[in-house]
Amino acid sequence: MNTDQHIKNLFSAKLKETEVGVPDHLWVGIESRLPLVGGVPAATAVAKLGIVKWVAVLLAAVSTIGGGIYLLSNKENTVNISQNAESTASKHSEKASLLNQATNTLSSPVAITQSPGSAAVTNETENSPVVSNRFVSSEGEVQSAPEENDAIQNGNSSAVISYHENSHEGEKEFENTRESSFKSERNNPSAPVTEPPSTQALTASFKEIAVDRENLCWFFIPAADSDASFEWTISDGSVYSDLSPRHTFSAEGEYKVALSVTDRVGNTKFYEKSISVYRPGKLVIVNSFSPGSNGKNDVVDFLAQSRNIKGLNSLLVLDSQGNTMYKSETSAVWNGENPFGEIAPAGSYRYLISVTDINGQKMEKAGALQLFRE
Amino acid sequence: MTDIELVKGCLSGNREVQKALFDCYAGKMMAVCLRYTENREEAEDVLQEGFIKVFEKIYQWEGSGSLGGWIRTIMINTALTFLRSRKKTNGHTDLDYAEELNAGEISALDRLSAEELMELIDRMPPGYKSVFNLFAIEGYGHKEIAEMMGISESTSKTQYLKAKGWLKKALENIEKDVGEYRSTY
Structure with missing residues (x-):
């Protein structure tokens, strides 16, 4: 194997799937720039799924009172929206947040009905050729199951509820796949280390690294010569003789990890320390x-x-x-x-x-x- | 939730599903962003930009390839666009030598953990960091990299050679650090 292939294999194996902790405020930032729930993406989805024009007209009628008035009073935005499909998406999100500020509602039911409607109103009045174009072309690429159409035709509220349930299941699922962050690693210094006596050449000491806190997976690295033999004993009963064992605990708690190092002439050094093995905190808040x-x-x-x-x-x-x-x-x-x-x-x-x-x-x-x- | 369910929910603008998609992929994508950018703040900016693009363009996902791969491509392109727009002016130290890594150095790299490799790439000068990431981790060829970054193929190859030269140098320092760390006990 040549060097480049080796480098490729090595780096992609170790780094391609690496995960890093992501602070919650990043999502808050993204969310603030997305259209309101049931907003523009819904309109796009409707087009994509090939729902006929009357759905848009219906939605438009529903919200003319609310969103319509606001839109008419803001000509500049209305013009922006009637560009191509891609740029409208981003403009819509700006508009949605403007709308949000203007009406001072925080994803209240009123805002939910306004947003899809307002998108539809704009398309109908300002750029109907584009709209019909999108509807026609999307008819051909409908890959949706009937249930998708149902969900949309039954109205926003039912669709939202069904996804709501899904997302709770999903949350549990994803909970297990989130990995601990390197950052938290740095912020969480290891348990205090009692200095081993340094009078002898043989040393037994190690540092522990949480590889994946969520799954209670830890890594132990000795600070000693590798030509000695190592025996690791963990208070859950596990024993390893590797140089650097990787251990997954079956439950959270306080554990003792002991390392005994034996050199070739039979001298043995022993070292033990306590480590706290807990999953990262998780905030779950009712809505x-x-x-x-x-x-x-x-x-x-x-x-x-x-x-x-x-x-x-x-x-x-x-x-x-x-x-x-x-x-x-x-x-x-x-x-x-x-x-x-x-x-x-x-x-x-x-x-x-x-x-x-x-x-x-x-x-x-x-x-x-x-x-x-x- | 499957990829299909995630995409369906996002298409309907469902906030909870959008959040679920974010939670599912943000950790991995943050690692990608960190590798291209110079610090955490930049990586966070790129991550946010990238996810907004993901939600805006989710209807373009074909459904044939993996959703994760599609999101990753968007993230990488967002990072490259960001790097171009930043037009870093502080000249990186150009290395004269572009020696090949020897077997000992490769096995030294092999011994490093994912965290350590990540830190290593973090410290790599921005000049060759992108090329190295695209070549060694994402698995693109020099021709594709040249297209993605708007540079010539030979530049991509030179940058990769320099990245290897830099790695060689960095490995020497790491060996020294490890020696010091062990000798403190």
Whole structure:
């Protein structure tokens, strides 16, 4: 095998599938630039799936009252939208966020009905040739199963609900595939190391690296000569005689890892240290609640369903106008009252929560929460 | 969720599915972005740009190839566009020698963990980092790389040779570091 082939094999084997932790705020940034739920992509999907024009007309009719008025008052945007399909997508997302700001709604039902409609209105009025073109050409490339059409024809709400369920299953699935970040590795120094005596040449010491915290997979690297023999004993009963074993723990917890190094003349050194094996924290937050006293979802406990969280740093809940509804550094429970002790009106509220997980890693999450009145 | 389900949900503009797709691929794509850019901030910018393109263009996905591969291509192109737009002016140190790596050095590379290799690439000068990434990790040929980056094929080959020269040098330093690390015990 030549050198280049060797380099290719080596680097792609080790790096092509590598994963790195991604902070939550990146998604928040992306989300803020995407069209509203059920927005433009839905319109594109409708075209792609070859739904006939009347669906667009219907949607347009539904929202003329809301989105239509806004669009008419903003001629510049309307013109931008009627370019080619690709650039409209990005323009739409700008428009969607403008629309969002203008109406001051945070993915409320009103906003959901406005957005697809407004896209359709624009296409109908400004650039009908393009629209019909897209519909015609897409008829040919329909690869959709009937259920897809159903989902769309049945209206946005049913489609959203069914995907909602899927995504929860999905979340569990993906949970297992997320890997620990290198960054968190650096931020989480190893457990304190007791210095081994340095009087003898033979040394037994090692450092541990969490290869994949999510799957409890760890790697142990000795700081000693490799011509000695190594025996590793882990307090879950596992024994290894490799130089650098890789071990997957079956459960979270505190473990002891012992290394015994024996050189060729039979001198043995022993070293043991404790390591904390925990999955990274995970914030799971409900998306709706109904304050009151009927005993069902009366308060939101932002940490109730979360995993491996050591403590709260801060929690902030804002209403759609940006007014602070709740702010705390000690309690992650909001009873739905505003700072004046009144139950806040029904609607969508934004939260920003910061916590520290069991491994000492700081985590943040932002999202929306629907408040229903009993 | 399967790729098809993810794409269907994204086409309907479902936020939860978009998030699921992001969660599924962001970790791997972040690793890709980190390899092309110079620091974490740049990588995060490229990642965000790239995912926005993914959501905008998801209807273009053919359904024949893997979704991950398609997203990766978008991510790489976004990174290359970003690097071109940045027009890095601080000249990288040009290496005179472009020696081939010897067997000992290859096996030294082999002993490095994924994390260590990642850090190594992180430190590689921007001049040859992209070419090295595209050639050694993504598996593109010099002709394809030349097209993607808007450079000539011979430039791509030269940059790759320089990258190898740089690796050789870096490996010497690593051996020294490891020696020091071990001697501290």
